[in-house]
Amino acid sequence: MNRRGFLGVLVRFSGTVLGGFVLYPVVRYLIPPPAPEAATRRVVAAKKDELAPGGFKIFPFGGQPGLLIRTAEGDYKAFTAVCTHLGCTVQYKAGNKQIWCACHNGAYDLEGRNVSGPPPRPLEIYQVHVTGDEIVVEKAKSA
Amino acid sequence: MMPALRRWLDDRLGFDSILHLAEKKEVPVHRHTFWYYWGGMTLFLFGVQVGTGILLLLYYRASADEAYESVRFLMTEVSFGWLIRSIHSWSANLMIGAAMVHMFSVFLLKAYRAPREVTWLSGAVLLGLSFAFGFSGYLLPWNQLAFFATKVGTDITGALPVIGPFLLRFLRGGDQITGGTLTRFFGFHVAVLPAITTVILGIHVYLVQRHGMSVPPGIEAGTASPRKMKFVPNFLLRDMVGWLAALGALAALAALFPWELGVKADPYVPAPAGIKPEWYFGWMFQTLRMIPSHILGMEGELVGILGIGAASLLWVVAPFLDHPSGRGARARSWTIVGVIAILYVVGFTLLMYKPVKP
Numbered sequence: 001m002n003r004r005g006f007l008g009v010l011v012r013f014s015g016t017v018l019g020g021f022v023l024y025p026v027v028r029y030l031i032p033p034p035a036p037e038a039a040t041r042r043v044v045a046a047k048k049d050e051l052a053p054g055g056f057k058i059f060p061f062g063g064q065p066g067l068l069i070r071t072a073e074g075d076y077k078a079f080t081a082v083c084t085h086l087g088c089t090v091q092y093k094a095g096n097k098q099i100w101c102a103c104h105n106g107a108y109d110l111e112g113r114n115v116s117g118p119p120p121r122p123l124e125i126y127q128v129h130v131t132g133d134e135i136v137v138e139k140a141k142s143a
Numbered sequence: 144m145m146p147a148l149r150r151w152l153d154d155r156l157g158f159d160s161i162l163h164l165a166e167k168k169e170v171p172v173h174r175h176t177f178w179y180y181w182g183g184m185t186l187f188l189f190g191v192q193v194g195t196g197i198l199l200l201l202y203y204r205a206s207a208d209e210a211y212e213s214v215r216f217l218m219t220e221v222s223f224g225w226l227i228r229s230i231h232s233w234s235a236n237l238m239i240g241a242a243m244v245h246m247f248s249v250f251l252l253k254a255y256r257a258p259r260e261v262t263w264l265s266g267a268v269l270l271g272l273s274f275a276f277g278f279s280g281y282l283l284p285w286n287q288l289a290f291f292a293t294k295v296g297t298d299i300t301g302a303l304p305v306i307g308p309f310l311l312r313f314l315r316g317g318d319q320i321t322g323g324t325l326t327r328f329f330g331f332h333v334a335v336l337p338a339i340t341t342v343i344l345g346i347h348v349y350l351v352q353r354h355g356m357s358v359p360p361g362i363e364a365g366t367a368s369p370r371k372m373k374f375v376p377n378f379l380l381r382d383m384v385g386w387l388a389a390l391g392a393l394a395a396l397a398a399l400f401p402w403e404l405g406v407k408a409d410p411y412v413p414a415p416a417g418i419k420p421e422w423y424f425g426w427m428f429q430t431l432r433m434i435p436s437h438i439l440g441m442e443g444e445l446v447g448i449l450g451i452g453a454a455s456l457l458w459v460v461a462p463f464l465d466h467p468s469g470r471g472a473r474a475r476s477w478t479i480v481g482v483i484a485i486l487y488v489v490g491f492t493l494l495m496y497k498p499v500k501p
Contacts, residue, residue: 031309032316032323058411063319065411081413085444086431087298088291091413102414103295104432105499118434120442 035063041139045078048133054094059137065089066126066137067099071110078126078137079112085119099123168352168374173362175252179378180385181245182351187386188238189344191393192276195231196333203283205329207322210285211407218404229397235280237389239273239423243488246270250481253474254357255462262350265343267459272340277421279332285325290408292420293328294320299431302448320410360473417498425492427451432495458484 001009040062051057051070058065058081065081069092079099081089088103098115099108106117112125129136153159170179202221204213217224246266249255255263278296282289297320301311316323362369372378420428430451434443457464467474 030313032312035317035319058413060411085436086295086302088295088414088418089410089412102416102418103291104428114436118432118436118443120436120444 043137044134045128045137046135048130048135050135051076056092056094058089058091061126061137067092067123068128068135068137069099069110072097076128076130076135077110078128079108079123080126082123083119084114084121084123085117090123164352165375166373168355169371170356170374170378171358171362171369172372173358173369175248175359175362176372178245178248178252179356180382181241181248183382184385184389185238185241185245186344186348187382187389188234188241191234191390192231192238193337195227195234198227199231200333205283205326207285207325207408210283210325211404214284215404218401225401226397229400229402230393232402233393233396233400235277236421236423237393239270239277242270242273243423247481247485249357250458250461250484251478252357252359253465253468253477254359256357256360256465256468257462259350259354259357260462262347262354263462264459265347265350268343269340269347272336272343274423276332276336276340277423279328279336281421282325282328283332284404285408286405287408287412287415288405288418290320290410291414291418293324296420296424297324299448302445304445360468419495422492422495425495426488426490429491429495454484 043059043061043066045059045061045066045068046057051068053070053072053074056067056069059068060066061080067079067081067090069077069079071077072094079090083090083101083103083106085101085104085106088101090099090101090106090108092098093100097110099110099112100106101117101119104118106119107115108119108123109115112123114120114122125140127138127140129138149158170176199217202213202217202224204210214228218228219225249263249266278293282293297311297314300314301307303310312318314324314327315321316327358369419425431444431447434447436443438446461477461480465474465477468477
């Protein structure tokens with residue numbers, strides 16, 4: 001290799017290395033830092049008399065929306081409110097006793113099972129405790 | 144202009160060579176000439192976007208606490224604020240409409256044939272950038288529809304294999320749609336996308352000048368070559384008549400159907416019934432809505448996204464697959480592909496507007 005060729009290789013090599021040094025922090029900067037895992041496993045979702053039978057409420061649960069339903073019979077049920085299809089927030093339709101996602105017309109039954117439309121998986125189901133005049137929602141231990 | 148000043152400027156800036164170039168430019172005249180106006184129409188509407196966008200920047204505040212309020216202030220308190228915002232929103236829609244008419248007419252007239260493959264590719268990138276403009280701009284008023292549209296749109300990128308999770312966090316600036324997402328989208332909308340678009344648009348317009356207007360194979364095969372029209376002033380004046388009509392249409396649309404602001408975004412309310420994206424995402428939205436939850440053991444959503452991606456890729460590389468047209472022969476099969484694509488896009492977009500019962 002002559003001197004010109006050697007210098008050419010050297011310039012390309014050092015240019016690539018320099019480019020890498022410039023790009024690396026930029027690429028790392030573009031990726032947001034991981035948010036700390038929400039430690040919340042239990043929240044007060046509603047007051048006892050807040051929901052009439054057939055009513056529902058979206059409540060914040062560790063940075064995500066949760067869905068609390070009071071069935072026509074007066075029981076409470078709670079799920080994640082994040083549709084398993086493309087992440088929209090679902091709602092309860094008391095008329096046909098289904099959980100419905102308005103975005104792509106997906107539906108779940110009162111056990112959280114995906115029964116029609118595009119959702120591929122059931123909704124995560126939460127435990128509900130009635131303590132005093134508070135409705136407390138808790139994530140299952142394994143979840 | 145005073146002759147001395149003109150000469151002084153010409154010595155320094157070279158006006159005359161530009162004028163000479165413009166004088167030489169000609170446009171073929173034949174029964175499909177009408178379709179030549181759509182690129183210029185798209186460019187005009189892009190100019191409206193730049194102008195009104197800069198005006199909106201004077202009042203807009205890009206934070207989750209202030210964005211909605213600043214747009215409401217702009218629409219209710221600022222003189223003609225409602226007009227500027229409505230024109231920006233309407234012009235965005237008309238621009239993408241014009242770009243799509245331009246694209247489909249280029250496809251059906253086989254204007255992507257050699258040596259114009261790169262012109263076609265740069266046009267495809269520009270349409271992609273327009274979609275990105277539309278998607279990022281839609282979130283900026285921070286209303287309920289925008290919130291869920293962004294949630295679904297970013298979730299779709301998140302479902303892509305391998306790069307999906309990275310892209311999702313990159314776009315959202317975290318795991319959820321928050322004020323951080325709004326700041327990012329604002330940055331994309333007013334800085335990143337305009338910078339990239341300026342470069343690609345420059346290449347696209349340069350290539351159109353370099354290769355001139357494509358004459359469709361059917362006309363090329365005719366006995367006489369089509370007559371020509373001077374670009375300046377004949378074609379340009381016709382262009383301007385179209386732009387004037389577009390400006391009139393924009394003013395009428397903005398006055399009669401001012402763009403709504405909606406309800407402020409709240410992460411803790413359900414997605415509203417009847418939610419749908421802007422019409423140009425309609426065919427994709429409807430495809431994802433109608434697809435079953437599982438196909439051949441795969442999640443339907445993934446099949447849909449990969450299918451849309453594959454079809455779009457096929458569309459973009461058409462100039463390299465349409466060999467007969469490249470040789471100047473008639474290629475009916477690719478015309479049929481174009482017609483099917485148009486029918487699919489139009490049909491599924493219309494289907495989106497059919498009301499859905501829960």
